Amino acid sequence: MRRALAAVSVFLCTSPAMAAGEACTQERAVYSDSDKLFELRFLPVDSQSASATHRFEIVRPGERPALDGYVMSTEPVARSSGMVFNQCPDGDVTGADLAKCTVWEGVIYGEAAGRLNLLPQQGQPAAPEILLSGFGPALVESSAWDNDKDRIAPWDVFTLKGCGA
16 A cells, blocks of 8 residues: 655755764654655744744655644743644634644654654754654544545654755
8 A cells, every 4th residue: 555655845954964973963864664654854943032942844856835833831830742733724813723723742752872852953953863752643533634545654653864945
């Protein structure tokens, strides 16, 4: 049932930047699931006053619109708390509106040197792997991909594959 995917439109700088010894920073990191069907692409947070510490999108290249993701740091115990949304309405929205478009929420962990930790901050070297615990099952149960024959869930671990432009 799995088919070859079209070439990804994101320019990956795995050879120039990474070969030169330049580390990929977290806000440019591009990850893929173990089946290489989904990509998790981090993007810079636009404003210093934004409550989000990270912004990302999850895509199935050539298939569906991207899912929007945000990470916020929790208090009093610091955690990288993430949320993934599917086509939320713009403007003033209610809690019920957000609940309808929420695909997943939970803690996002970054792996480094064989240990799980908080997600690296913007400007820091990207984590080699990212864990979104329970993301795959949550995606299958969501309205994000509502075509029954197309309900392929990614594994919860995404591996660094390169840097976005």
